[in-house]
């Protein structure tokens with residue numbers, strides 16, 4: 543197999559897209575698939591499509607496709623809802639599995655919504671639970687027998703720093719805690735072997751490296767030997783063992799399906815099912831090797847050309863996910879100037895210019911061209927133009 547697989551994506555000609563870590567590119571066939579689902583299945587079949595187009599098994603089919611990319615067995619990954627909701631469900635389930643403990647341990651580098659959801663859950667339960675969020679490098683030392691659940695995002699959204707999944711999971715288990723991994727910046731970016739890690743739960747989104755499109759559904763994994771003990775905090779009918787029996791009482795499905803909630807987003811799931819086909823015959827090891835090559839090229843070229851910026855990601859490629867961040871005081875304006883010239887990355891407050899590397903649709907020439915443009919923007923101080931100082935709502 544040869545990377546990249548650019549021909550499988552619909553990308554504008556004049557764009558070098560370095561933001562697939564935030565919103566993946568549009569895979570070819572996805573728009574046609576959505577149109578078919580809307581016109582033929584919904585329009586033509588109406589409600590019959592749940593059976594005739596097999597909408598009913600779509601969430602599980604897509605879960606099985608994702609499972610192959612994260613080292614999980616078929617049937618262990620459920621899809622639907624948003625990642626924030628999946629974080630809440632995994633945390634609630636984890637706390638129930640450790641009823642004698644009151645601490646959720648995360649880290650201060652985690653994506654804010656994960657921490658907000660944890661705090662919201664704690665406030666709802668209102669039984670003296672506590673969220674601890676030490677600096678990422680202090681997490682290991684903070685794992686203790688007080689901790690019910692360790693909940694970490696493997697790849698830091700700002701810096702790209704990678705937590706050691708196997709090591710931390712082992713330490714959490716040694717202390718008797720439940721381990722939840724957020725794979726938002728891992729799935730489709732770095733090789734993940736959930737089974738080997740022995741993690742209890744994992745969650746992630748599909749609109750980043752999995753190219754499912756804006757608002758694509760999230761996923762949740764529960765280890766097969768744990769799922770039978772999981773109490774679903776959001777006991778929706780789609781997680782029931784027999785949704786259409788319409789029983790008065792909740793009886794959870796025996797698999798990870800019990801972590802589903804309500805009616806699945808069929809159009810969005812159909813797009814995702816199509817998008818996941820680009821991974822056929824692709825090995826995550828190959829993607830990782832290509833990602834490292836692109837990132838290393840980017841770092842060395844930018845450092846040689848642009849003395850104004852400081853690397854804000856680990857220098858050692860084995861400690862990084864598939865993104866590279868540079869700190870620059872005028873990072874927001876500089877990113878706007880780059881975007882204006884077709885190099886799309888993004889900005890994370892307070893001063894991080896973030897660039898994602900998606901080897902399926904990026905090659906070395908793209909990266910070298912992006913470096914030239916960044917050199918022009920920084921050395922020519924093109925970012926000083928007033929039009930680049932105006933903040934948009936989404937950065």
Ligand SMILES: *Cc1c(COP(=O)(O)O)cnc(C)c1O
Nearest residue numbers: 624625626653655695724726747
């Ligand atoms: C992108 C991301 C999210 C986003 O959550 P949504 O509910 O999909 O908006 C959450 N957590 C992490 C770690 C992320 O990287």
